[in-house]
Amino acid sequence: MSGPVHELAEKLNGVLQADGSPLFRFLSAKGQRAFFPSTGILGQGAQAKGAAINATIGTAFEEDGTPLSLECAERLTALPSTAFLYSPSSGVAALRDVWREMLFEKNPSLKGKRFSHPVVTHALTHGLFVAGHLFVGEDDALILPNLYWDNYELLFCEGYGARLDLFPMFTAAGAFNAAAMEAKLMESGERKILLLNFPNNPTGYTATESDAVAITASIRRAAEAGKKVVVILDDAYFGLVYEEGVCRESLFVHLADLHPNVLAVKLDGATKEDYVWGVRVGFITFASQGATDEQYRALEAKAAGTVRGTVSNCSNIGQQMMLKIYRDPDYVTQKREKYAILNRRYQTIKRELAAHPEYAESFTRMPSNSGYFMCVKPIGVDAESVRRCLIERFSTGVIVLNGLIRLAFSSVPNAALPTLFANIDAAVRYLKERA
Ligand SMILES: Cc1ncc(COP(=O)(O)O)c(C=O)c1O
Structure with missing residues (x-):
């Protein structure tokens, strides 16, 4: 600077x-x-808005004044061709x-x-x-x-x-x-x-x-x-x-x-x-x-x-x-439906953990109540070893961050969630047995 x-x-x-x-x-x-930069190209362009001849901004227009855009691009977006112009x-x-x-x-x-x-x-x-x-x-x-x-x-x-x-x-x-x-x-x-x-x-x-x-x-x-x-x-x-x-x-x-x-x-x-x-x-x-x-x-x-x-x-x-x-009149309803999908998965996880108290010997659930993710902390083994074991032996992918295992339940179908947790439990037990 x-x-x-x-x-x-x-x-x-x-x-x-x-x-x-x-x-x-x-x-x-x-x-x-x-x-x-309100006095530069953008500011001068704004002042020329509505002028009979506007040779300011570097976009392109057809002879009839509509944006010059490829018809195949327009077909793809189902948006008016003005969507191809610059946004402010x-x-x-x-x-x-x-x-x-x-x-x-x-x-x-x-x-x-x-x-x-x-x-x-x-x-x-x-x-x-x-x-x-x-x-x-x-x-x-x-x-x-x-x-x-x-x-x-x-x-x-x-x-x-x-x-x-x-x-x-x-x-x-x-x-x-x-x-x-x-x-x-x-x-x-x-x-x-x-x-x-x-x-x-x-x-x-x-x-x-x-x-x-x-x-x-x-x-x-x-x-x-x-x-x-x-x-x-x-x-x-x-x-x-x-x-x-x-x-x-x-x-x-x-x-x-x-x-x-x-x-x-x-x-x-x-x-x-x-x-x-x-x-x-x-x-x-x-x-x-x-x-x-x-x-x-x-x-x-x-x-x-x-x-x-x-x-x-x-x-x-x-x-x-x-x-x-x-x-769109359907936006609110559809958004509610998608929320319900994620909420159902969260509730499934809660039920699954409650139904398997033995999992508490393998991992601790971190506080969670929202979002796309939750974390578990493996007990007695390090998170990275669990992650690798999950991939190699259980065909299960998770993320390790700050010593925790992050589970993106946003990406896992409801029906697969019980297996996800069973696999984590099994991976921790497997590693502990061999430690
Ligand atoms: C906490 C948080 N903030 C921001 C972002 C980035 O969002 P965007 O894709 O809109 O850049 C992410 C994406 O993973 C995120 O997890």
């Missing part, structure tokens, strides 16, 4: 500092330099509106709360990357539970030079360890970056309602002590909760207006929620108590500028597809 900060970035920074607002102080060095860097406006509306529907406690418009990202990984750009700098510590999606290392450590500052995810009683989280937030230094992912990958754990109270109170105490806390919420698996007493809403509802020293950054999207992994549509949304509309626009501009500088803009086809899907 060199050279003076661009005047458009200076302008956005001024907005974020207005009236003594702490928002500017959440930004990383890269985040302070981020801006949306901040995303398709109608999709952003629909997603914002859906955030209110899925999180009723957001009613009356203020937050930014979602900015479209190339699904959640890119949303996390955008959040990293804006808030995570060289040598920053990223506070997160010790059971986490391994891609955070590539994203934040390799990508931005940060280090992961882990706390134990669970208490001995199996609750979320908010006290350990708070201790990290209270360590020296003013700027804190916290990353929370519910439903969690790999554990499939979502904060219970009492966890959420404890987490919110801890973050509030840190903010009251003067810490500037950016809370990055990775809500990739939002909505897939299978137990009572577990948060059905995002923690965003509690953090959106918690304290001016707290900036909530919500990453979510279609990938896992809507079972469209390859479509690549996600969102980044900001909320902080007391932030003005103009300050939200400034944060959106910084996010859109980061999109512009990374992937330029996200797939319009993906966004148009999702827009059509969200407006």
Whole structure:
């Protein structure tokens, strides 16, 4: 990074500092330099919108003014040819509106709360990357539970030079360890970056309602002590909760207006929620108590500028597809049906483990209540040996992460689940006998 900060970035920074607002102080060095190039090609193109002759943007149009696209491509997508044009860097406006509306529907406690418009990202990984750009700098510590999606290392450590500052995810009683989280937030230094992912990958754990109270109170105490806390919420698996007493809403509802020293950054999207992994549509949304509309626009501009500088803009086809899907009268029913499939598998697993108390000699079930995954901890043998034994002797594939065996029941038919657990038990017993 060199050279003076661009005047458009200076302008956005001024907005974020207005009236003594702490928002500017959440930004990383890269985040302070981020801006949306509103006076460049995109801005000039926007000004020419509706002009009789528009020779601005590098797309192509037929002689009749419709997008110039291959008919075979149109047949394939069943979308209007406008879907082949560029999307704005901040995303398709109608999709952003629909997603914002859906955030209110899925999180009723957001009613009356203020937050930014979602900015479209190339699904959640890119949303996390955008959040990293804006808030995570060289040598920053990223506070997160010790059971986490391994891609955070590539994203934040390799990508931005940060280090992961882990706390134990669970208490001995199996609750979320908010006290350990708070201790990290209270360590020296003013700027804190916290990353929370519910439903969690790999554990499939979502904060219970009492966890959420404890987490919110801890973050509030840190903010009251003067810490500037950016809370990055990775809500990739939002909505897939299978137990009572577990948060059905995002923690965003509690953090959106918690304290001016707290900036909530919500990453979510279609990938896992809507079972469209390859479509690549996600969102980044900001909320902080007391932030003005103009300050939200400034944060959106910084996010859109980061999109512009990374992937330029996200797939319009993906966004148009999702827009059509969200407006489809069958969407809600079909989504409920797919949830029921995953919920049934979760309930099968619970029943299966209850029916086989002897499995408790081979592995411990980690706390889980949601999502695509659950974890077991093998007893007396290491997880990697179990994984290899499962492949070689039982034709069963699992993932080992942080010494645990992660089971993606999202990918296993209901009827195969009893065999999956019987195989894990048999593999552990086999290894123990030969130890
Ligand atoms: C916790 C978590 N966050 C984000 C992602 C990335 O999602 P996407 O495919 O939308 O980039 C994943 C994917 O596995 C994940 O498990």
